[in-house]
Amino acid sequence: MSFSMSQASVPAFVIGLNALSGVLDKAEAFAAAKKIDPAVLPNTRLAPDMFSLTRQVQVATDLAKKGAARLAGGEPPVFEDTETTIEQLKARIAKTVTYLKTLDAKAIDASAEREITFPLGPTNKGHMKGDDYLNHFVLPNFYFHLTAAYAIVRHCGVDIGKRDFLGAIPLTMT
Amino acid sequence: MSFSMSQASVPAFVIGLNALSGVLDKAEAFAAAKKIDPAVLPNTRLAPDMFSLTRQVQVATDLAKKGAARLAGGEPPVFEDTETTIEQLKARIAKTVTYLKTLDAKAIDASAEREITFPLGPTNKGHMKGDDYLNHFVLPNFYFHLTAAYAIVRHCGVDIGKRDFLGAIPLTMT
Numbered sequence: 193m194s195f196s197m198s199q200a201s202v203p204a205f206v207i208g209l210n211a212l213s214g215v216l217d218k219a220e221a222f223a224a225a226k227k228i229d230p231a232v233l234p235n236t237r238l239a240p241d242m243f244s245l246t247r248q249v250q251v252a253t254d255l256a257k258k259g260a261a262r263l264a265g266g267e268p269p270v271f272e273d274t275e276t277t278i279e280q281l282k283a284r285i286a287k288t289v290t291y292l293k294t295l296d297a298k299a300i301d302a303s304a305e306r307e308i309t310f311p312l313g314p315t316n317k318g319h320m321k322g323d324d325y326l327n328h329f330v331l332p333n334f335y336f337h338l339t340a341a342y343a344i345v346r347h348c349g350v351d352i353g354k355r356d357f358l359g360a361i362p363l364t365m366t
Numbered sequence: 367m368s369f370s371m372s373q374a375s376v377p378a379f380v381i382g383l384n385a386l387s388g389v390l391d392k393a394e395a396f397a398a399a400k401k402i403d404p405a406v407l408p409n410t411r412l413a414p415d416m417f418s419l420t421r422q423v424q425v426a427t428d429l430a431k432k433g434a435a436r437l438a439g440g441e442p443p444v445f446e447d448t449e450t451t452i453e454q455l456k457a458r459i460a461k462t463v464t465y466l467k468t469l470d471a472k473a474i475d476a477s478a479e480r481e482i483t484f485p486l487g488p489t490n491k492g493h494m495k496g497d498d499y500l501n502h503f504v505l506p507n508f509y510f511h512l513t514a515a516y517a518i519v520r521h522c523g524v525d526i527g528k529r530d531f532l533g534a535i536p537l538t539m540t
Contacts, residue, residue, distance in 0.1 A: 195478050197369045304369050319538040328535040335509030347413050361502040364493040
């Protein structure tokens with residue numbers, strides 16, 4: 193009957209982010225093979241008023257980092273949004289995964305009933321109970337930006353499938 | 367310190383699916399206002415080899431319905447994949463939400479350590495522990511197809527934003 197806030201957060205973020213890094217590996221190889229300017233894919237968007245691939249990766253990593261940090265009751269490290277290449281985006285993902293692994297699972301587990309306050313846009317603040325914040329804000333938003341990044345790469349013609357999105361999940365196949 | 371499998375599944379599916387229904391409302395109004403053939407949006411894809419909007423909605427509802435049913439240890443109702451209009455897709459979402467609300471939370475909570483077996487493609491089977499199945503298969507896949515449906519609608523020019531994607535989450539804003 194075990195299920196916990198720490199289990200539903202950090203391992204899902206780590207697997208999802210490592211999967212995103214694998215998607216970016218394939219995007220990088222695709223651009224190199226087709227001699228596409230390395231700046232093109234990071235700047236691609238699904239619609240003119242949607243985020244670029246670069247911004248999708250920045251936001252996905254920030255949701256994991258800031259979401260988990262707020263639940264654990266700590267201050268996340270600040271990453272400047274300066275990435276311009278896929279290699280730099282992968283480095284940001286790696287830094288995020290390293291940080292996530294330092295968080296205290298017990299502190300995250302203790303946050304279910306605690307009120308979490310977080311910025312919403314430039315001037316507003318959001319307030320949610322810890323369990324709702326994970327369940328109805330951080331996880332949906334995290335997967336939203338992970339999927340958007342995947343869809344941009346897929347839209348560019350890179351040969352990726354659902355397994356690349358899911359990553360190294362604990363699955364046995366028969 | 368409360369957090370449970372039932373809490374991390376059914377309410378997230380219900381809020382996400384109701385949000386998707388709201389996105390489809392806006393898509394329907396957009397098509398009507400622009401006198402777009404009602405068959406166009408349901409058949410739109412982000413890439414020729416990605417699912418259409420219709421299929422994204424069918425798969426998102428099936429993930430919620432079958433995922434939650436397997437965790438609860440029951441058999442989900444079968445919905446034929448016959449929808450051709452947005453109105454029919456919204457009816458499928460409503461049927462799914464109604465079904466989800468019938469599931470026994472205690473049965474879902476008891477499934478964390480139980481092995482879940484599920485079809486993977488036409489011939490294979492996947493095996494995962496209940497908690498991993500929810501955490502690393504059902505939730506990422508559910509949000510993947512919800513986001514893909516949202517992105518198709520957004521790509522068509524419908525004026526929707528992140529709040530339409532998140533839906534009626536328990537959030538207080540100051």
